[in-house]
Amino acid sequence: MQQQDKAFSHSHPSTDGANAWDQVRHARRIVVKVGSSLVTNQGQGLDAAAISEWARQLSLIVRGGPQGGAGQGTDNGQRREVIMVSSGAIAEGMKRMGMARRPRELHELQAAAAVGQMGLVQMYETMLRHYQLGSAQVLLTHADMADRERYLNARVTLLTLLKRGIVPVINENDTVVNDEIRFGDNDTLAALVANLVVADLLIILTDQNGFYTADPRKHPEATKVHLAQAGDVALEAMAGGAGSAIGTGGMLTKVLAAKRAARSGASTIIAWGRERDILPRLMGGEHNIGSLLYAPMHKLQARKQWLADHLQLHGAVVIDAGAVSKIASEGKSLLPVGMVAVRGAFTRGEVIAIEDESGRQIGRGLANYNDQEARKLCRHSSDDIEGLLGYVAEPEMVHRDNLVLV
Numbered sequence: 001m002q003q004q005d006k007a008f009s010h011s012h013p014s015t016d017g018a019n020a021w022d023q024v025r026h027a028r029r030i031v032v033k034v035g036s037s038l039v040t041n042q043g044q045g046l047d048a049a050a051i052s053e054w055a056r057q058l059s060l061i062v063r064g065g066p067q068g069g070a071g072q073g074t075d076n077g078q079r080r081e082v083i084m085v086s087s088g089a090i091a092e093g094m095k096r097m098g099m100a101r102r103p104r105e106l107h108e109l110q111a112a113a114a115v116g117q118m119g120l121v122q123m124y125e126t127m128l129r130h131y132q133l134g135s136a137q138v139l140l141t142h143a144d145m146a147d148r149e150r151y152l153n154a155r156v157t158l159l160t161l162l163k164r165g166i167v168p169v170i171n172e173n174d175t176v177v178n179d180e181i182r183f184g185d186n187d188t189l190a191a192l193v194a195n196l197v198v199a200d201l202l203i204i205l206t207d208q209n210g211f212y213t214a215d216p217r218k219h220p221e222a223t224k225v226h227l228a229q230a231g232d233v234a235l236e237a238m239a240g241g242a243g244s245a246i247g248t249g250g251m252l253t254k255v256l257a258a259k260r261a262a263r264s265g266a267s268t269i270i271a272w273g274r275e276r277d278i279l280p281r282l283m284g285g286e287h288n289i290g291s292l293l294y295a296p297m298h299k300l301q302a303r304k305q306w307l308a309d310h311l312q313l314h315g316a317v318v319i320d321a322g323a324v325s326k327i328a329s330e331g332k333s334l335l336p337v338g339m340v341a342v343r344g345a346f347t348r349g350e351v352i353a354i355e356d357e358s359g360r361q362i363g364r365g366l367a368n369y370n371d372q373e374a375r376k377l378c379r380h381s382s383d384d385i386e387g388l389l390g391y392v393a394e395p396e397m398v399h400r401d402n403l404v405l406v
């Protein structure tokens with residue numbers, strides 16, 4: 001079917017994907033996912049050399065360089081923010097617990113993950129520190145993302161870490177869930193994280209050079225799909241299951257992850273994690289490595305769509321003319337100081353309407369505070385939040401990333 005280095009063309013006009021690689025080069029917030037099949041030594045324990053190598057590459061791209069690339073340069077060597085989503089806990093736990101084969105019982109897998117996670121984060125911490133990068137462990141589940149309040153909590157924590165230049169190292173919280181272990185779904189988790197932080201790019205590193213027209217282990221004639229639109233159903237038919245004993249999701253979870261990441265405007269690259277200098281080369285704009293599944297919608301448009309899907313309004317805040325101009329003309333967040341009244345009952349994380357003083361709806365967004373707290377915050381500076389509520393969730397009532405104008 002498609003040849004390597006040729007655009008995957010039958011269902012997407014090239015104009016859509018024409019500047020997709022250029023957008024990769026300009027990506028500033030990136031989620032990198034490393035799969036079990038890659039992070040382990042033949043499924044037994046972690047591959048320290050590989051993790052050290054990714055740490056080195058992460059340090060290069062975080063500091064803004066495409067040093068391994070063709071010298072094309074990024075925009076002004078600006079820093080990038082990177083989140084690592086890494087599997088490997090079960091494989092490391094199996095080694096530490098002397099299990100020769102992947103256990104069948106879910107509770108055994110969960111126990112192995114709990115043991116192995118210690119080694120996994122320890123290794124990332126050591127390797128990243130060697131390259132002068134701070135790291136943090138974050139364990140999440142799909143359910144955490146579905147719950148609005150936890151969603152906002154996870155989001156603000158991750159953004160705080162990123163702002164401080166720290167690399168969050170995320171895995172599933174395998175102790176409390178088992179669906180993910182069964183379906184091997186760190187790919188979905190990585191996409192959910194990309195949605196959560198509104199990433200520009202998701203890079204899924206795996207044990208194949210990219211996404212092929214069929215599983216290359218079973219179909220040697222398969223060719224690499226160089227460029228395709230995320231969400232194209234044709235991709236799902238080409239994706240097979242995991243080819244190795246240690247990997248779980250195979251390519252289907254990866255193309256579905258790309259589709260999900262695209263919902264918040266992030267494109268996805270699927271590439272071989274052991275390719276020399278893979279991360280700086282991708283960020284340097286090299287086109288011939290990996291498969292790019294580009295997001296058809298830009299971030300802003302995607303965000304509007306996302307909020308449109310969550311339109312059930314739970315209340316409203318009324319804002320003054322100054323705040324209307326800040327959010328409507330300048331694209332700023334809504335701060336408590338601009339709020340004059342609050343209507344209805346809502347909790348943190350629910351969608352509220354934002355109205356001007358004549359009752360006209362200006363926008364909608366996710367509330368950072370519940371209605372009772374919001375009432376206390378009206379007309380106050382963000383510096384007063386702690387005094388008024390006894391804590392500060394966020395300085396804004398609605399962050400601009402979670403706000404759309406109507």
Ligand SMILES: Nc1ncnc2c1ncn2[C@@H]1O[C@H](COP(=O)(O)OP(=O)(O)O)[C@@H](O)[C@H]1O
Nearest residue numbers: 035036037206212214215240243247248249250
């Ligand atoms: N269309 C495809 N293109 C490439 N690889 C495929 C495809 N379909 C299935 N695979 C298989 O998916 C495997 C990668 O998935 P998996 O083992 O779950 O990796 P990871 O642990 O990185 O998530 C590959 O080794 C390959 O055998």
Ligand SMILES: N[C@@H](CCC(=O)OP(=O)(O)O)C(=O)O
Nearest residue numbers: 035036087088089090184185
């Ligand atoms: N959270 C578990 C399972 C991860 C997982 O689903 O693996 P994969 O889809 O192969 O990246 C672990 O760290 O081993």
